[in-house]
Amino acid sequence: MLEVRGLGIRDLVRDVSFEIGAGERVGLIGESGSGKSLTALSVMGLLPEELTASGSIRLDGRELLGVSEKDMSRLRGNELAMVFQEPMTALNPAMRVGRQVAEPIRIHGTHREPRKAAEELLDSVGLPGTSRAYPHQLSGGQRQRVVLAIALANNPKLLICDEPTTALDVTVQAQILGLIRTRLAERSALLFITHDLAVVAEVCERVLVMLDGELVEAGTTREVLTAPKHEYTRELLAASDLEARR
Amino acid sequence: MAARPRNTGLVVGLVLVGLVVLAALVSFLWTPHDPVKVDAAHRLLGPGGANLFGTDKFGRDVVSQLMVGARTTLYVGVVAVGIAAVIGTPLGILAAMTPRWLGEFVMRVNDLVLAFPALLLAIMFGAVFGADTLTAMVAIGIATIPSFARIARSGALQILSSEFVLAARSAGRSRLTIAVRHVVPNISGLLIVQASVSFAIAVLAEAALSFLGFGTRPPTPSWGRMLQESQELLTSYPRLALVPGLAIAVAVLGFNLLGDGLRDRLDPRLAARL
Numbered sequence: 268m269l270e271v272r273g274l275g276i277r278d279l280v281r282d283v284s285f286e287i288g289a290g291e292r293v294g295l296i297g298e299s300g301s302g303k304s305l306t307a308l309s310v311m312g313l314l315p316e317e318l319t320a321s322g323s324i325r326l327d328g329r330e331l332l333g334v335s336e337k338d339m340s341r342l343r344g345n346e347l348a349m350v351f352q353e354p355m356t357a358l359n360p361a362m363r364v365g366r367q368v369a370e371p372i373r374i375h376g377t378h379r380e381p382r383k384a385a386e387e388l389l390d391s392v393g394l395p396g397t398s399r400a401y402p403h404q405l406s407g408g409q410r411q412r413v414v415l416a417i418a419l420a421n422n423p424k425l426l427i428c429d430e431p432t433t434a435l436d437v438t439v440q441a442q443i444l445g446l447i448r449t450r451l452a453e454r455s456a457l458l459f460i461t462h463d464l465a466v467v468a469e470v471c472e473r474v475l476v477m478l479d480g481e482l483v484e485a486g487t488t489r490e491v492l493t494a495p496k497h498e499y500t501r502e503l504l505a506a507s508d509l510e511a512r513r
Numbered sequence: 514m515a516a517r518p519r520n521t522g523l524v525v526g527l528v529l530v531g532l533v534v535l536a537a538l539v540s541f542l543w544t545p546h547d548p549v550k551v552d553a554a555h556r557l558l559g560p561g562g563a564n565l566f567g568t569d570k571f572g573r574d575v576v577s578q579l580m581v582g583a584r585t586t587l588y589v590g591v592v593a594v595g596i597a598a599v600i601g602t603p604l605g606i607l608a609a610m611t612p613r614w615l616g617e618f619v620m621r622v623n624d625l626v627l628a629f630p631a632l633l634l635a636i637m638f639g640a641v642f643g644a645d646t647l648t649a650m651v652a653i654g655i656a657t658i659p660s661f662a663r664i665a666r667s668g669a670l671q672i673l674s675s676e677f678v679l680a681a682r683s684a685g686r687s688r689l690t691i692a693v694r695h696v697v698p699n700i701s702g703l704l705i706v707q708a709s710v711s712f713a714i715a716v717l718a719e720a721a722l723s724f725l726g727f728g729t730r731p732p733t734p735s736w737g738r739m740l741q742e743s744q745e746l747l748t749s750y751p752r753l754a755l756v757p758g759l760a761i762a763v764a765v766l767g768f769n770l771l772g773d774g775l776r777d778r779l780d781p782r783l784a785a786r787l
């Protein structure tokens with residue numbers, strides 16, 4: 268469904284290739300600066316102005332690289348959606364939560380009553396009756412649920428989560444992960460960026476490992492976490508407390 | 514949000530501005546005397562009696578002139594700030610959204626206009642188009658555009674680099690709607706503060722222009738011209754200069770305090786932190 272071939276962004280990301288099938292949950296791990304986020308942003312077509320991606324990114328066979336901003340914004344929020352790391356800054360502080368959730372529905376005209384649909388979405392992420400609240404009235408976890416509701420509004424084919432739980436405490440993390448697993452449609456694909464191996468083990472079926480802009484290992488979660496082939500993955504495993512938790 | 518911190522500045526500013534607005538509004542319905550009626554028999558009367566602040570060298574009532582003059586002051590302020598905000602804000606936001614070189618170019622032109630003294634521009638305008646209230650308003654307005662453009666651009670740049678704009682784009686929002694729905698509401702606090710401060714500057718500029726004879730034409734009362742007419746009597750009748758001078762000071766102080774107070778109240782992020 269998503270097919271990335273020879274993706275390069277300057278020397279920050281080099282020759283990255285992977286595929287994600289419909290309904291597949293894939294983790295992308297690696298340390299800060301390894302190019303995980305840039306890879307995700309290039310799929311969304313949201314790279315910073317001064318960076319351009321080379322190679323090929325296809326969604327259901329359609330090339331996404333080099334597509335005009337206008338055509339890209341037709342896909343974003345509809346077939347592609349993204350959850351950002353920092354729930355404190357991912358919402359417009361001057362706009363009521365309900366309106367922000369209704370935005371992607373209104374933009375893509377996917378529901379006749381965006382306002383009502385937004386309230387149902389907020390219900391489904393466990394925030395009933397909050398549509399008239401401003402972001403600053405909600406906690407970090409609640410805001411991240413709002414961000415998730417926005418991302419899930421149009422049942423995207425591919426949901427990208429860029430470290431969605433990093434800024435949250437552990438109990439709230441579990442709630443958000445639970446929501447992602449239960450609310451994401453069966454056929455939707457997930458690209459989950461994180462550096463938390465425990466989260467990967469919980470959510471993902473397959474794992475990609477990035478180091479210094481290159482994909483160094485790929486395989487099922489079980490393979491990668493139990494029998495890592497690459498030196499870096501082994502170090503990553505050793506550094507994590509995954510063993511202790513299992 | 515528990516008890517808000519006391520905002521004395523805002524209250525004082527509101528009272529002072531309210532005083533000026535009230536005087537202007539009442540002057541439409543009633544003034545103690547005809548503000549423009551020359552009355553040689555009652556010239557240079559002292560304060561008290563039928564004329565609260567006395568009369569000027571033509572026998573006109575000072576209070577009545579002051580009230581009608583408030584109208585001129587507010588009129589000039591509103592139109593000048595309106596021109597500046599309506600042109601300057603979109604210009605600044607556009608400069609923030611266009612490619613960097615174009616934005617930089619727009620801002621350098623902006624700096625050029627900013628460096629040009631507002632009063633000089635107004636005097637030039639007066640010389641070319643004839644000196645009256647309208648040319649003064651337009652000139653002050655044009656001279657104020659750069660400060661709005663500058664504020665709007667720096668605010669917009671900050672908002673545009675925030676994650677929620679990225680999130681809005683990832684939801685499929687076009688750039689124009691992002692400007693209208695995400696950027697403008699988030700910099701409105703900045704703009705209102707700027708409007709208030711610019712208003713104070715415009716009031717001062719109008720007074721200065723009228724004082725120099727490039728602003729409001731006689732016989733329409735204006736605080737600046739009241740000052741000018743009292744200049745020759747400064748030593749013998751200082752109150753004639755003092756009263757309009759105080760009125761100008763009250764208006765300027767009022768709008769400045771209002772601007773500062775509003776900034777603390779209006780910014781949703783600041784308000785959330787307080």
